[in-house]
Amino acid sequence: MEARKAAAVALNICAYAFRIIGIALCALVIMLCFPGIVNQLGLTGLVIDLSRVLPGVIAGWGVIVSPFGGVFRFDFLIVGIVFFVLDFACSRFSRAVR
Template sequence: MDLHRAAAIACSILAYILRALAIALGFLTVILCFPGIGGRLNLTGLVIDITQALPDVISGYGLITSPFGGVFRFDFALVMVVLLVADYVLIRVSRAIR
């Protein structure tokens, strides 16, 4: 019984971490649509590091110029959706284990 509870807690913790990463990536995606904000926050190094961490298949995929002068990173948005789906699945698994 304790093993099930520990697995449920581990799944919940991992789900919350994935959710926080997805939200941060979503904020970063929105911030990059506005060039002034991204430049003031000096996010270039962070964006390069995240881009290099992505798989080569989707890295740099779907760079769309936004009407505000920035760029919409579809690859970041796609990874955000994948993280949110993984969060949902882990929460469902956690509830099923309990």
């Protein structure tokens, strides 16, 4: 019984981590639409590092110029949605294990 509870807690922790990463990526997508925010916060290095981490299939895919002067990164949005799906799956499995 303790192993099931430990697995449920571990899945819950993973779900929270995935949720935080997904929220951070979606916030980054919104911030990238405004170049002033990116320059003030110094996010250019972070964006370059994240672009290098992405798989080559989607890296740089769907980069659209926003009307505000920045860019909309559809590839970051896709990865953020994947993290939300992983969050949902971990939450479901955690409830099922308990």
